[in-house]
Amino acid sequence: MINTYSIQVQHVSKQFGDKTVLQDITLDVPKAQIFGLLGPSGSGKTTLVRLIAGIDAPSSGTVHVLNEKMPQLAMLSRIGYMAQSDALYAELTAQENLAFFAALFGLAGTKSKNRIQEVMELVDLSAHLKKQVSNYSGGMKRRLSLAVSLLHEPEVLILDEPTVGIDPVLRKSIWEELTKLSARGTTIIVTTHVMDEADKCHRLGMIRDGNLTAVGTPEELKLATSSSTIEEAFLYYGGAK
Numbered sequence: 001m002i003n004t005y006s007i008q009v010q011h012v013s014k015q016f017g018d019k020t021v022l023q024d025i026t027l028d029v030p031k032a033q034i035f036g037l038l039g040p041s042g043s044g045k046t047t048l049v050r051l052i053a054g055i056d057a058p059s060s061g062t063v064h065v066l067n068e069k070m071p072q073l074a075m076l077s078r079i080g081y082m083a084q085s086d087a088l089y090a091e092l093t094a095q096e097n098l099a100f101f102a103a104l105f106g107l108a109g110t111k112s113k114n115r116i117q118e119v120m121e122l123v124d125l126s127a128h129l130k131k132q133v134s135n136y137s138g139g140m141k142r143r144l145s146l147a148v149s150l151l152h153e154p155e156v157l158i159l160d161e162p163t164v165g166i167d168p169v170l171r172k173s174i175w176e177e178l179t180k181l182s183a184r185g186t187t188i189i190v191t192t193h194v195m196d197e198a199d200k201c202h203r204l205g206m207i208r209d210g211n212l213t214a215v216g217t218p219e220e221l222k223l224a225t226s227s228s229t230i231e232e233a234f235l236y237y238g239g240a241k
């Protein structure tokens with residue numbers, strides 16, 4: 001399957017025991033697009049991005065990332081994934097954490113050192129490089145997790161609520177960076193509850209009770225629901241119970 005889509009989700013369903021969490025989801029994300037997944041708590045966003053990242057496998061249907069069928073271990077180096085809960089070693093410093101993940105991604109020597117500096121500048125944590133992560137605040141841990149996901153300059157970036165606990169100024173600079181990354185060809189899939197972030201995505205998918213209820217640009221979704229804001233469109237598509 002060779003095409004210009006970076007992410008292709010086809011007829012994907014996911015069950016946990018007898019509970020259906022995702023139902024027949026079909027979704028394509030072209031290269032260099034920022035695709036936002038919007039939905040109420042428990043609607044299935046995390047489950048879907050975990051399938052795309054290859055952390056879990058669908059019960060039925062297929063997921064392809066960069067034309068490779070997922071899950072696939074070899075894809076780790078081409079995907080950056082930032083989970084909702086931070087996967088960091090609290091007893092190590094930020095630098096040690098980053099060096100560990102850099103080695104895992106095959107970065108070494110000066111390349112690794114330079115890249116660690118770059119990503120820490122990007123998330124405004126350069127001054128805290130040598131601090132033990134157990135002394136980091138919740139927001140700082142989120143920023144460090146984002147830095148980890150960017151280390152190896154992945155072609156596809158998957159971010160699960162990346163800006164929770166991050167102040168508005170830094171949130172803005174992170175979004176500027178995401179926009180720059182996409183302009184350089186990175187495909188980004190991001191889950192969010194924040195409506196002004198949703199507006200910054202090129203396309204949005206609305207998810208409710210494991211179903212994809214609408215897909216379109218923010219403008220298309222507003223137009224289709226006669227809404228003046230994404231929040232109104234979100235509520236129209238069942239954002240509130």
Ligand SMILES: Nc1ncnc2c1ncn2[C@@H]1O[C@H](COP(=O)(O)OP(=O)(O)OP(=O)(O)O)[C@@H](O)[C@H]1O
Nearest residue numbers: 016019021039040041042043044045046047048084
């Ligand atoms: N491993 C699991 N076993 C059983 N049920 C699960 C498992 N993982 C997720 N679920 C259930 O799947 C549903 C969707 O969860 P998911 O975390 O994907 O939602 P979400 O949209 O990301 O929510 P939030 O916005 O709160 O993070 C929930 O009802 C959750 O309890």
